Amino acid sequence: MMKRFVYINDDSSQDLYCDNRISNRKYTLWNFLPKNLWEQFRRFMNQYFLLIACLQLWSLITPVNPASTWGPLIIIFAVSATKEAWDDYNRYLSDKQANEKEVWVVKDGIRKHIQAQDIHVGNIVWLRENDEVPCDLVLIGTSEPQGICYVETSALDGETDLKTRVVPLACIGLASEQLHIIKGVIECPNPDKDITRFDGNMRLFPPFIDNDLCPLTISNTLLQSCYLRNTEWACGVAKWLSIWLTIFSGNETKLGMSRGVPEPKLTAVDAMIDKLTGAIFLFQVVVVIVLGFAGNIWKDTEARKQWYVKYPEDGPWYELLVIPLRFELLCSIMIPISIKVSLDLVKGIYAKFIDWDEEMYDHDTRTPSHAANTAISEDLGQVEYILTDKTGTLTENKMIFRRCCINGVFYGNESGDALKDVQLLNAVANNVADVIRFVTIMTVCNTVIPIRSKSGTISYKAQSQDEDALVNAAARLHMVLISKNGSSLEINLNGSLIQYEILDILEFTSDRKRMSVVVKDCQDGKILLLSKGADEAILPCAYAGQQIRPFVDAVEQYAQLGLRTLCLGWRELKDDEYNEWSHAFKQARSTLVDREWKLAEVCQILEHDLEIIGVTAIEDRLQDGVPETIETLRQAGINFWMLTGDKQNTAIQIALLCNFISSEPKGQLLFINGKTEDEVLRSLERVLLTMRITSSEPKDLAFVVDGWALEIILKQYRAVFTELAILSRTAICCRVTPSQKAQLVELLKSCDYRTLAIGDGGNDVRMIQQADIGVGISGREGLQAARAADYSIGKFRFLKRLILVHGRYSYNRTAFLSQYSFYKSLLICFIQIFFSFFSGVSGTSLFNSISLMAYNVFYTSIPVLTVVLDKDLSEKTVMQNPQILLYCQAGRLLNPSTFAGWFGRSLYHALVVFLITVHAYADEKSEMEELSMVALSGCIWLQAFVVTIEMNSFTILQHLAIWGNFAAFYFINSLVSTIPSAGMYTIMFRLCRQPSYWITVVLIVAVGMGPVLALKYFRYTYRSSAINILQQAERSRGPIFSMGGLESQLKSLEKDVASLSTSQSKFRNSVYEPLLSASDPPPTSTRRSIGPATFDFLQPAQSRLSSSYSRNCKDN
């Protein structure tokens, strides 16, 4: 293991490590251009266009002026580079600000003001209250006599509560003058990115001799960009400097590093566009080869006879390549150069719409929604599985102490609030021993920090919401935690002061699932171990002979109510036992390797033979609108899985409360459990069998699996479980670890489902990063999840709007934009190809370079960008008919078959434009410049009408863009027509004066658009898709769903959709638009008028089964 030694206050060794200059910049002034270009050219599209542009420099083969490709290419590169440069400049500015910040540092025994960038490793830094920590420090002294200080780490992990940092033992009690001259050495591992761990040792040099190696943990450190609070001053040694910072920007630095660089996510739409681009590329290659051959043959048979062309008898060796290469260049515009830029632009706008959305603004916490990843909005509309955390995501994570059971006596069962239970209040007042002990554990066994404000009221800062609830509840029961200074702790019980000395804290970890404190009662000197934790972590520690049955029952009962339970226990320790253990504990704490594991082992030694005295029940309320949101999204055909670390019963209760599953007669839960592999396998197979059989019954089936069984399943029976996962629309996984959550996401992803993971806490981060879309709830458990997520929202219910409104619109818009981009490129390219048959297959370009460039970059790119404002259905209609999301989920609007439609349309339009132009401008009018301008005008007119007919709603901006673009086309061309040196000098004026020009163009539009309109009308009216029907309903008769009868009709029937949607989403490869409306209802299902929570299982099961085989093949 790599170690480093930091010499405190020793100037001679400071050059060993780098200084504190922060540089988040990606570029310098000198390497900007090469580095940026290099980055940009790593994209395949850019390489392709560069190759084309370079080929165009060869004048022998270029059909057009190279400027027609170089121009757009340079514009596109310049735009990207400017954006990068701007970002980098901002990074530079913020770095500069941080670097030049003044800090107090001890140099040669005197305090000096220096800039933050000049701090060196080993320097002693002084901080005052509310100072930002300039680099990572080891605390060596504070103003507080107990040697503690408080820091706020919200910039690091988003947790707003204060954390205690303590001076290491060796430095406790040093006066501030002594700190100026302190010398020593700190041994620590090389810097890493883990912000929750630091395992080091410190040894002081004379005169501060301390024989022991003093262990250092994360609680002795102040990390950069934390803030010092509630402490007058603190002083620390620069430990290691911000060398991690060189990659990421701003204050996200460490967080960015600590979570690693996530792979950039690719949306399904992007993948489809890439696929289509590939197909077009192949098509282009075929065209080039065919035309190349044809061209060479024509050249040899015909062109040699044409004396005026003067083909040389024998050309150079590459002569055969010349014509194919010319066609390659001519056809290169098939792949639209502007598509990437347009897509990036509109995706940016989608993301902005999410940020701006007022209806997704959380009034409670005053946070707007935020799209951190601007590139994946379309995927929101294609979500098939939502994996959700429970605590803090479905619930508010606002814990309230509701009930308790002390030694078999239930409190709070009648009123639902133990704090109002007279019995309990009386028990406290009468000093009933068990009850007092119970409340004492509630008060003492935690890491809560009481803060006394100036007015004398006490508030608590807690890392855990449960602890906060317990301490507050205890205070209501007249046992008030007054202060906690270092190791001493004061409690006010009914007016009398009780003091405890905290000897050790056996911290909570998610593996141990319990925490304990060792305290010394200052009254009688007894040493006590107080423990609290999850039932399965505490109950096994009970002393032999204790009846734990009542506690198990209590836990069971509370879990049935959806309450979170904690078991409390205690034990008195003998002095000898404690001393012996304490030694081992100290040793474990100072190990550098596997400290956490060793600590857990040592803790285990102490935590046994507990006397269990009671169970607390804490309520975590459901967030507002959760059941409705889940129901709506389920109607939209999205499947829900709940992944929680909580108990099975609690999870099931919450699931019932929020419409996740339905209760017995309608729904059925299938449990997968077992302790051994065999048991688990048997259970799993039984569930699978039931699932297959009952899939023919209209039952709401869900399987429940716990973490233990899941561990075995994921290791051994992945294939079976995959089948089950495909069959089941609902699943509850309890007691799962963060990595299991991530594994489940991965499993669903491997089945080719689009997954969305939503969570709020640090334990959801991995799942959020793993999923196609990660949504973080910026809640009480800090911002970790929200930071890691692609989208952060304030409340779970915003998910509905995020998916149904933003996701759906984004998908629709991108689907249109991308296909349209190909359409317009293909259109002009087909015309060029047709023209080549009239120009001796020699690769002449019909259009001049300026027109080609402007066509791609301006005329056809700008109007279509207003698609970001297009709405096919109003938000309200979508919310009322969430089933419509199916079109997005199944990819109905962008797939090879819709693309084939656009391809056919461009072919047809190219034919129309070319044939009409050629016939109308035949004979004496057949002049190159004129004819090409007529054809171009035809294209521009057609594309304006195509955009118009494909748009669903027109705001003023759309009108401006479409018709303004039209005007701009004539304006720009007239302008170019006034330049004498231009090839098209006077052409536009000439044409505009000819009646035949206008008549030709109008003819092109009529012939081009007539069939499109007729076909669209026919489909719209007689083969209407659900979208069309809703459009008609929405627009012809206003909001239809305000009518009561209809509403109920919709409701009673909407279950079938659940089945329909899943079954049909599997046909995504063979989609044809009217499929939904034309498809038959599930054959054997019967009409039911049961409540909204039931849904039909038949259809999905069957189709899933059939599709599962193909899917399974992928796994094997």
Added chain:
Amino acid sequence: MNSSSGSAAGPSSGSGDGSAPRRNSKRPKYSKFTQQELPACKPILTPKWVISVFTLVGVIFVPIGIAALMASNNVVEIVDRYDTECIPANMTGDKVAYIQNDDIIKTCTRNLTVPKDMDQPIYVYYQLDNFYQNHRRYVKSRNDAQLKDADQANKTSGCDPEKTTKDGSPIVPCGLIAWSLFNDTYNFTLGNKNLSVNKNGISWKSDRDHKFGKDVFPKNFQNGILRGGASLDSNKPLNKQEDLIVWMRTAALPTFRKLYGKIHQDLKANDIIMVTLENNYNTYSFNGKKKLVLSTSSWLGGKNDFLGIAYLTIGGLCFFLATAFTVVYLVKPRKLGDPSYLSWNRNPSGH
């Protein structure tokens, strides 16, 4: 369970009001644009609308079609293909040899009958078939700078392979297009009187003024071993060489007409025009055709039935579609936006 579900709705309804008065700066600014609520018109394809559009298009297109067809019919056009006829009978076996033999005088006489009265101006065109002026090698083989500016005579880039003479002096005008200038000539006589052909102003004025210099004179033109087409009078500046200017406006299609001149005289029906032509231009080696065209013009240009027929057809089709849609609409009415059409609203027991 009751307690928790009952209280679930409680707090959040109140909390919204609490924060209302104090607006946070992070709060999204409300505007119709940011909320995607710009007022929009959302047209839908109702039968009424679609049927009226098709009817309207039909109503507009049919008259235009009739007008266009009439215009085209009023144009009187005489087309005479002479390339096959103007070869002496003994040379028909080897037309290329005939045309390439400079020693043979290639004068030829043709008689054209005027079918209908032709009003002046009568345009004289020559028409070439199967001639690829748009060929990649050909269409680029010119240099516009050289044509315009006398100082830039040396600029011959792009003119390959007719760039310079053997000794390297630049050809003006360079390039294949100029080199292959059409060189058949026509003389018309009506009865005994010579029909004068006005060759002034046959080219575009903009070309004469801005594309071809008035101080640029042909140099080294047609001096090579291989003679292409016509020679140019080296004492005439390029902007006066209107045949060249017309020729240099390359045609986009392999069949094209180029203006030869105008006859400012009315012709009567059954007038017989005698054309004395010199058949110099080689179209035989590539099976091209040469035609002489005399034509009047209309507001739509020359004789071209295409637009008229197309308009009539489209107009008719539109009427047909409008009727068809109306019939279907009446026979099988379908309520727009009926939610019972939604698949999830269909009665599943129907099967």
